[in-house]
Amino acid sequence: MKPSLPKDPRHIAILRLSALGDVCNLVPTVRALQRQWPKARITWIIGKGEHSLLAGLSGVEFVVFDKATGLAGMRRIWRELADTRFDVLLHMQQAIRASVLSLGLKAKVRVGFDKARAKDFQHWFTQRQITPRNNPHVLESFMDFARLLGVSDDRLMWDLAIPDTAYQEARALAGEAPYIVINPCSNPRLRNFRNWSVKGYASVIEHAFTHHGLKSVLTGGGSAAEREMGDAIEALCQPGSVVNAIGGTSLKGVLALIDEARAVIAPDTGPAHMGNALGTPTLGLYATTNPQRAAPYLWRDFAVNAYPQAVRTYLNKSVGEVSWGQRVRHADAMDLIRTDEVIEKLDALLEHTRPTTTGPTNES
Template sequence: MLRLSALGDVCNLVPTVRALQRQWPELRITWIIGKGEHSLLSGLSGVEFIVYDKASGFSGMRALWRELGDRRFDVLLHMQQALRASALSLGVKAEVRIGYDKARSKDWQHWFTHRQLEPHPRAHVLESFMDFARALGVDPAITGCPEWNLPIPETAYAEASRLTGETAYALISPCANPRLRNFRNWSAEGYATVIEHLWTQYGLKTLLSGGSSSQEREMGERIRALAASEAVIDAIGKSSLKGLLALIDRADVVIAPDSGPVHMANALGTPTVGLYATTNPDRAAPYGWRDFVVDRYPEAVRTYLHKEPDEIDWGERVRHPDAMALIQAEDVIERLDVLLASRPDATTMEPPHEV
């Protein structure tokens, strides 16, 4: 298997691994994966990882080819639509090389494969990955029941406990990957309003998570300046990826834009509210929590692309800095209330002070 990135995508790929393992328990699976993504999934049962550091460029590619040496594989599942991944695949010796059908293929991926998937228009990302298992003949009953079983070591839970103690909390990961023209981040003001609601109505503190980039730290500072200090646990830049998994696993609910944490939460079965305006949730929402997405993508398409959603390519992004402003705090609170009302202790919860 070849899939280097990203965090959310590799989480969505794990059910394909589990489907293959359920069909053929003795199957040997080797996964060529990115460095950061490996730190998230390391220890995944029944999988040998070969790690490629994307920052290493061509020298790292040649080192990986040397590592593969004379190894031969029955099948290469080429699951990354990127020229870098296709170039990397040249060092993989496989009898059969399977890639996406031409409608889903990008960057000339079909030039690097022998066989393409059957067309699957308007597929969710997880379903697109599962198509590789279907192409190999995995039982439809298996592919229709996604499983994850992500490994979380006790050291990760200890790391989480150092940040939260025994406190009940919601987890907000306010920022998506800080790359050029990503435009997936919501407002600090919106998050602060949601944090106040969680605190006053449910007695839930909010743990802010994220990496150590300047964008993420600045967003955290703005949110903390607007929210009650007693309602916030600042964990931005303070956890490993395994630690973040543990934090998500113990959270009552996760709120985030289209980014790794919503898919990590989905994989762990943690209730999830995804915030979507610039990406299509029908393609990329947290798979098990699609009914709880705040979806302003159709409105964003009409407002900023001046088209109807069915007039654009599947999965096309709305790359406009104002698109996420279409999401209102009331939209998020309404989804949260539905989720939190179903908790076993919801009827006994009392707010921590008068509203």
């Protein structure tokens, strides 16, 4: 017999370790739970890097797991939470590592993804599953956990914490002139294949500078591949049009940069969802992943979508013939994105979100 779901949970556990974009998409679910049960404690077991992004999130107690510590790190968390029994554990990570970690957590009921959405046999580690849904966005999949518990107010709210020191860091890099943020690289994992071209980015930077008076700030991690790409982009750009901050910011600093930017351009990677969370106009570049599932949620209409063409070209199928969430793992797929299409989308995004000023009126 399945355990019943709590009607008035006093302590809710969330298990979601990674990644940066996904934890941003999960925050509205946290806010929905807080509105429904404002007195409930919420403990979020989260990855180390992801915690550095979300640290200070109001009303949330974080327990940080460093994936590099492996089983020893899990045991440390089990000891830390040995005397804690949660009313409900929301197991929101579809990975065997997270499921193993969940075994050492005490909870009256464990909720996971429905069988169609669960990966790595996650349904073996949970007692209740969210309601099946056809082709949901990642954000909606997370919100389904709150809906299963009885939450009806699913308005989207983030309210991320950005300290003053992060804004100081951002302004020291970007200066006073208006700018866009471009995060050209995604996570440098094996066979990720989400990065667009150096020449494409350089052309967009030139257009933003000459037609909109916007310089570009490049952001990203400190890996050799990211630094190399940033240097190559910068080398093709005219002086004053770009600031190369790749590898030179904290995650909170990137948040501050994005918060004060006119727009964000990025492939399927964390800063695209950071822009979405902060309400900054965001242009996502998609070919290897389906933007209907993974684009910045509030800016899906402005995503450049070469995914259907990539599926036809490299999988010899239509989008309707592949599984939801199917990736196109081909090194040339992102080359299907045309520079003129990105520029056209950027123009439309900037026009759609153009600040309006209302001058004083003279009344007789």
